[in-house]
Amino acid sequence: MNIFDELVIPASPNHIMLLKYMLIISLLLFIPYICMMLGATFISTYYNKKGKKEGNKLYLRFAKDVVEKLTITKSAELALGTIPVLSAFFAYAQLLYTSKTISISIMALAVVLFITAFVFIYRYRSTFKIEGILNTLKGFADKDSADKQGEENVQQIVEFEESVIATKTLSGTIGKYLLLTASYIFAGTMALASSPDKWGSVNNILQIIFSWQSIFSFSALLSLAGMVSGSAIIFYFFSWNGGLKDMDDEYSAFVKNVAGRIAMLSGILFPLMLLISYVYLPAVSQSPSVFYYMVIVLVISLVAGNYIYSMVKNSDTSSATALFVLIFVLMMFNIIKDQMAFGNAIHENTIEINKIAEEHEKEVKNKTMQTTGVDAEAIFKQKCSACHKFDVKVVGPPYDQAVPKYNGDVQKLSEYIFNPQKIDAAYPPMPNQGLKKKEANAMAKWLIDKVGKK
Ligand code: HEC
Secondary structure, three states: OOHHHHOOOOOOHHHHHHHHHHHHHHHHHHHHHHHHHHHHHHHHHHHHHHHHHHOOHHHHHHHHHHHHHHOOOOOHHHHHHHHHHHHHHHHHHHHOOOOOOOHHHHHHHHHHHHHHHHHHHHHHHHHHHHHHHHHHHHHHHHHOOOOHHHHHHHHHHHHHHHHHHHHHHHHHHHHHHHHHHHHHHHHHHHHHHOOHHHHOOOOOHHHHHOOHHHHHHHHHHHHHHHHHHHHHHHHHHHOHHHOOOOOOHHHHHHHHHHHHHHHHHHHHHHHHHHHHHHHOOOHHHOOHHHHHHHHHHHHHHHHHHHHHHHHHHHOOOOOHHHHHHHHHHHHHHHHHHHHHHHHHHOHHHHHHHHHHHHHHHHHHHHHHHHHHOOOHHHHHHHHHOOOEOOOOEOOOOOHHHHHHHHOOOHHHHHHHHHOOOOOOOOOOOOOOOOOOHHHHHHHHHHHHHHHHHO
16 A cells, blocks of 8 residues: 555665664754744744734734744755655655555655745745835835835835735745644654554544544644744743844843743643653553653653743743753653654564565575576675775776676676676776686676666
């Protein structure tokens, strides 16, 4: 049922180890980023709307500052969003090879939605800049509005501004809901990937959407997003590079209050969600280390909660950096915990993949053995590998370069190997290796097979 099975090569044990690390690293970049993006869009669009409606300058400024700070920079999208989510996806695809779960196909959908959402959100972000520039322009045009030309200019700017605002509202809304949907599906498929008992029975996207497991997994992500965004706002506004410039008392009290409340509320929800999703973890995915990591995450979240509480209570942001770092440590342990559970879940599947990988290796070797009765790989190791590698020059040229010249002509290559002639002035001549005709033939066939497969 899995279309990606066709595209994926079965991985050997070392390779699987590597994939697991790759997955953890990708998620370490991606999950915090998504949390900040969720916070940025939801908080910003909310205050943008409210600010417009009530004509409140404070809200409007907050909407702008939040999205600008929390989405970092335009290039963060590639480095922290698109690339990590793609590599996490490919790691999942390889690790779930042969698992007969639809997780991967549905996850592909989430990846596409994420990437589209990023485009809209960064467009939303850039409209704030354009609006700022337009306001300055209006100021200039207003000054000499005594003449008719000035009035016309202002009129034009106002018209353009209206279209910018329309774009802003639209891209903000689309970006927000795309991101929400993508995160929901992503959280749901990650939860499904860790539940092998459900792989057989869950076979359409609706079953993923309407499952308690997805709901809890998503709620855990949302509460994490609240904690990250709340503490990120406090960090960026009050601590990073000395904090935001030109904040008056009213604005800074407002920011502290909003960010503090978001962080506090989600700081209460997160430990609950953590416990619930642990209870929902199937027995095969549980293990003592998953439990210990869960406890560590729980403890860190309580410590963080304490920080947040005293920060809100005393309106004191001096520990903003410490809190922000703590939240990242929490996220790191949480991701490792989830990936351990996932590792347990796919344990059987990994054994299966390793078997297939071994067979795959043997197949290449046997094919030449069966047709020629000669073990070409053994000859290569004994007689050729001192001077040749496939990918780099040793004494002789790399096979990846030399062999394609023969265009699959086994006969011609076999003649060369049987009796090498001087070919390339850049190399010394190759000494005759004294192979039998049959062996040279097998070598030629094996080389062409192997190089052709790369
Ligand atoms: C002592 C080092 C040495 C050993 C051992 C050796 N080769 Fe070479 N091989 C060379 C050198 C040097 C060249 C480049 C010769 C030239 O360009 O004239 C070469 C070239 C080749 C080429 C490329 C020919 C071309 O058309 O450019 C092939 C194929 C090849 N070797 C296969 C083999 C095989 C198969 C074995 C083992 C049975 C082997 N070699 C063992 C040194 C070696």
